[in-house]
Amino acid sequence: MSNATFRGGVHPYEGKELSQDLPIKTVKPAMGEYIFPMAQHIGAPATPVVSKGDKVLVGQKIGEASGFISANICSSVSGTVKAVEPRMLLNGSKATCVVVDNDGEYAGIPGLGEDRDYTKLTNDEIRDIVKEAGIVGMGGAGFPTNVKLAPKDPNAIDYILVNGAECEPYLTSDYRQMLECPEEIVGGLKVILKLFDKAKGLICIEDNKPEAIKRMEAAVQSESRIEVKVLKTKYPQGGERTLISAATGRKIYSAKLPADAGCIVDNISTVIAIYRAVCKQTPLITRVMTLTGEAFKTPVNVEVRLGCNHADLVAEGDGYKEDPVKVISGGPMMGFAMFDLNVPVTKTSSSILAMTRDQVAEFEPSPCIRCGRCVEACPGNLVPQKMAVAASHNDYATFEKLNGMECYECGSCTFVCPAKRPLTQTFKEARQHVMAQRRKK
Amino acid sequence: MSNLLNLSSSPHVRDKSSTKSIMWDVFLALMPATIFGAWNFGLKAVILIVACIATCVLTEYIWQKAMKLPLTVSDGSAALTGLLLALNLSATFPVWMAIVGSVFAIIIVKQLFGGLGQNFMNPALGARCFLMVSFAGQMTSFTYDGVTGATPLAQIKNGVTDPSLCAGKSDLLDMFLGTIGGTIGETSTIALLIGAAYLLARKVITWRIPVIYIATFAIFALIFGEQDVMYLAKELCGGGLVLGAFFMATDYVTSPITPKGQIVFAVLLGVLTGIFRIFGASAEGVSYAIIISNLLVPLIENVTIPTPFGKEGIKDGK
Numbered sequence: 001m002s003n004a005t006f007r008g009g010v011h012p013y014e015g016k017e018l019s020q021d022l023p024i025k026t027v028k029p030a031m032g033e034y035i036f037p038m039a040q041h042i043g044a045p046a047t048p049v050v051s052k053g054d055k056v057l058v059g060q061k062i063g064e065a066s067g068f069i070s071a072n073i074c075s076s077v078s079g080t081v082k083a084v085e086p087r088m089l090l091n092g093s094k095a096t097c098v099v100v101d102n103d104g105e106y107a108g109i110p111g112l113g114e115d116r117d118y119t120k121l122t123n124d125e126i127r128d129i130v131k132e133a134g135i136v137g138m139g140g141a142g143f144p145t146n147v148k149l150a151p152k153d154p155n156a157i158d159y160i161l162v163n164g165a166e167c168e169p170y171l172t173s174d175y176r177q178m179l180e181c182p183e184e185i186v187g188g189l190k191v192i193l194k195l196f197d198k199a200k201g202l203i204c205i206e207d208n209k210p211e212a213i214k215r216m217e218a219a220v221q222s223e224s225r226i227e228v229k230v231l232k233t234k235y236p237q238g239g240e241r242t243l244i245s246a247a248t249g250r251k252i253y254s255a256k257l258p259a260d261a262g263c264i265v266d267n268i269s270t271v272i273a274i275y276r277a278v279c280k281q282t283p284l285i286t287r288v289m290t291l292t293g294e295a296f297k298t299p300v301n302v303e304v305r306l307g308c309n310h311a312d313l314v315a316e317g318d319g320y321k322e323d324p325v326k327v328i329s330g331g332p333m334m335g336f337a338m339f340d341l342n343v344p345v346t347k348t349s350s351s352i353l354a355m356t357r358d359q360v361a362e363f364e365p366s367p368c369i370r371c372g373r374c375v376e377a378c379p380g381n382l383v384p385q386k387m388a389v390a391a392s393h394n395d396y397a398t399f400e401k402l403n404g405m406e407c408y409e410c411g412s413c414t415f416v417c418p419a420k421r422p423l424t425q426t427f428k429e430a431r432q433h434v435m436a437q438r439r440k441k
Numbered sequence: 442m443s444n445l446l447n448l449s450s451s452p453h454v455r456d457k458s459s460t461k462s463i464m465w466d467v468f469l470a471l472m473p474a475t476i477f478g479a480w481n482f483g484l485k486a487v488i489l490i491v492a493c494i495a496t497c498v499l500t501e502y503i504w505q506k507a508m509k510l511p512l513t514v515s516d517g518s519a520a521l522t523g524l525l526l527a528l529n530l531s532a533t534f535p536v537w538m539a540i541v542g543s544v545f546a547i548i549i550v551k552q553l554f555g556g557l558g559q560n561f562m563n564p565a566l567g568a569r570c571f572l573m574v575s576f577a578g579q580m581t582s583f584t585y586d587g588v589t590g591a592t593p594l595a596q597i598k599n600g601v602t603d604p605s606l607c608a609g610k611s612d613l614l615d616m617f618l619g620t621i622g623g624t625i626g627e628t629s630t631i632a633l634l635i636g637a638a639y640l641l642a643r644k645v646i647t648w649r650i651p652v653i654y655i656a657t658f659a660i661f662a663l664i665f666g667e668q669d670v671m672y673l674a675k676e677l678c679g680g681g682l683v684l685g686a687f688f689m690a691t692d693y694v695t696s697p698i699t700p701k702g703q704i705v706f707a708v709l710l711g712v713l714t715g716i717f718r719i720f721g722a723s724a725e726g727v728s729y730a731i732i733i734s735n736l737l738v739p740l741i742e743n744v745t746i747p748t749p750f751g752k753e754g755i756k757d758g759k
Binding site: 007010012013127138153157213241245251253256282287301324325326327328332333334335336338340358359360361362363366367368369370371372375376379380382383386402403406409411413414416417418420422424425428 | 446447448450451454455456458459460462463515516518556557558559590635647693695697698699700702703706746747748749750751752753755
């Protein structure tokens with residue numbers, strides 16, 4: 001039987017060979033400011049619970065979740081709170097941040113890093129620990145994990161999917177973690193499975209990562225409730241909807257949650273964060289990033305403390321061999337182009353991708369020739385060509401009628417477009433407009 | 442870092458293929474048929490091909506210059522229109538008429554409606570039909586090996602058997618190889634199929650439109666024509682069916698963009714071609730079938746919008 005997949009999708013250049021064989025290096029933390037934005041997840045921003053002059057410890061909560069869908073923020077260093085003020089974020093906007101001046105001591109909160117037996121905890125205690133630790137989806141969306149782990153009916157959950165697809169080109173952080181700490185992934189998954197008696201754990205990996213498949217299969221050999229699911233390599237296999245459909249045959253659309261299909265999906269890094277929070281008493285204070293792209297002298301996978309400065313990390317890749325033309329946070333398909341590297345690393349920062357070529361600037365968009373490649377590529381079964389015409393005429397009613405709100409901006413249509421038209425960009429604008437209109441109602 | 446960084450919305454990478462590469466792929470795919478046509482019909486055919494391509498490219502260039510539009514002749518679409526038009530003409534067709542047809546294709550059918558991507562009808566076929574109604578005699582005069590007369594398809598339809606009235610024999614092998622009378626590019630089924638295989642392999646076209654078109658026509662011909670394998674094989678190899686199905690009906694701009702729509706479009710083409718060929722006055726019907734179906738594309742698309750992922754079986758959409 002061939003490996004599971006979905007309809008549509010594209011095959012961009014993978015670029016993973018740049019960094020896939022390089023072990024994760026723990027970065028020696030820089031001194032100076034660590035900046036913790038209070039909004040680095042989906043939902044309400046956290047409320048700062050420290051003020052200027054306060055002493056904080058590693059792992060100490062500095063931002064408190066301020067609603068049902070919100071997340072705590074913990075300090076990754078010890079030191080003095082230098083300021084609680086708006087600072088520049090990755091997307092160019094300013095938002096409230098807690099700024100901690102690293103004292104270089106790394107003094108931790110009591111119990112930090114110590115073992116804890118999760119089997120002795122109740123399910124509610126586990127959910128509380130995950131919430132306290134400030135864990136959010138680290139694949140990019142940043143949805144609070146404790147909310148995901150508390151569906152209406154825990155008995156209706158049949159599958160816990162660990163997303164190891166890593167379908168974005170260039171990124172190798174999940175891959176390296178599968179090779180280097182499979183036991184932590186299995187450990188985290190076992191913690192989640194404890195919450196859902198009827199569920200089965202599926203670790204989903206694309207077939208371009210045979211080493212990771214081998215390693216994870218060995219790690220789950222003695223686990224009766226966990227299996228490795230091999231998926232075909234195709235972008236966007238790691239999207240929530242495409243992953244669920246390929247792994248389980250179930251389908252959801254925009255108005256449904258994975259839980260509606262009996263699934264919970266968590267990214268590799270998130271599962272490791274759950275393991276560390278529950279079994280090692282360590283809240284979410286570090287993450288693995290890939291520093292890659294043709295501009296880096298030596299691409300590298302690094303484990304960094306949250307709140308550190310992107311610009312400081314460039315030195316970890318031994319600097320640039322060539323000035324980058326474009327620097328992206330995240331993968332080339334859905335990542336965000338950075339205008340300045342002096343912004344803090346957050347829970348969802350998966351990479352610094354420094355490119356020497358900007359393929360977007362190289363091509364001038366030309367008229368649509370209606371070739372239909374966008375229709376073939378769209379994993380959502382939409383008609384991007386018609387949606388783009390409607391959106392560019394500000395005809396939002398037609399855009400919605402064409403199911404434009406089902407688009408999750410994966411970029412496949414724009415990638416394949418021979419006329420190099422900025423389809424995804426048009427959809428982002430239109431979707432924002434429609435969502436704003438809906439909020440007004 | 443001293444230099445400024447580029448900013449743009451995601452995705453930040455693009456596939457290699459472009460409008461230009463697609464146009465040249467189609468151009469290349471037409472080469473076997475073009476070269477065969479040149480060999481089969483000689484210098485006259487070559488002159489017509491060159492005249493049509495040159496006129497189309499020049500007309501588009503002059504129009505865009507005059508209208509102060511961005512110059513797009515290098516994308517190859519005008520050259521392709523010229524080549525397709527020439528392949529749809531008889532080798533004995535007067536050059537000046539071909540030039541008139543080329544100008545019509547580019548200005549009336551393509552540019553007046555907004556240029557590349559906006560024309561609602563295949564420019565080459567639009568021009569062919571314009572020439573057909575303007576110069577019917579010259580358009581339907583076919584000469585092969587010095588004999589001016591009926592093409593094999595017309596021989597079958599009208600039961601012509603006198604060799605002095607036939608432009609080429611209606612022998613299946615000749616029809617497959619192309620050593621018969623007809624328009625420059627339509628005669629050699631094998632040369633066209635080689636080009637079609639290239640387009641399919643390069644994923645420039647999908648199988649949906651050509652295969653369903655030809656299959657529908659075959660079924661129609663079997664039901665309403667003669668229930669005979671030889672007859673069917675000749676109907677498939679003769680006339681413009683293969684050229685039309687693989688190279689004209691698949692024209693991106695004038696065919697549906699939705700997968701279901703492409704199926705509806707192809708079935709419609711097959712039925713119309715069958716009606717024109719079997720019940721019509723002429724032995725031919727492909728070009729009219731295609732341009733009529735072209736006009737119905739917006740309608741077909743509107744009723745064939747695919748169901749989004751995960752909403753299968755959900756009516757209301759909520």
